[in-house]
Amino acid sequence: MFNSISKYQPQLLSVLRIIAGLMFLCHGTAKVLGFPAVEGVPGPGLSIPGLSGPLELIFGALLVLGLFTRPVAFLAAGFCAVGYWLVHAGQGPFPILNGGETIALYCFVWLYFAAAGAGPWSVDAAMAKKGG
Structure with a gap:
């Protein structure tokens, strides 16, 4: 079953980006x-x-659209990392207790998109298709 859904990985990358x-x-x-x-x-x-x-x-907004995804995601990941350390980390070492689990998760989701790109359902993909 899981092998058959792996063919949808590019589209699901776009869905994850849009929802996040x-x-x-x-x-x-x-x-x-x-x-x-x-x-x-x-x-x-x-x-x-x-x-x-x-x-x-x-x-x-830029991430929903998939516009400039890699640089925006990289900046958003850094923003989330700084936010975690400035706001949450001082309240204890465990994200579930210091209220930082959401921002920590966003940090790594955006870091993944900085590496993986936006996926096929994005302005980035449309611009690449038009230019190439």
Whole structure:
């Protein structure tokens, strides 16, 4: 069974990028636009959480589209790594206890996309097909 679904790996790479990008985008919209309204989420401002919202919004949108995926994913992975160490790591060594499991997972998901690319359902793939 698993050998037969492996032929869909390129498409599933795109699906993973789109879904992860949408979830990342939601963090940005909650912080920048107040939607969805999430209790305790800071709005935009000159603080680490305040500056993270616009980055999550921009990176999330670009990743959903699959536009400039490798460099954006690399920057997003670094952003998540810094965010984990600045915000969560000081609260204890275990991500499940310090509230950092989501940002840690995003860090490695984006690092994977920096290496793997966007997949076939992306603006990057469409531009490569058009140019080559």
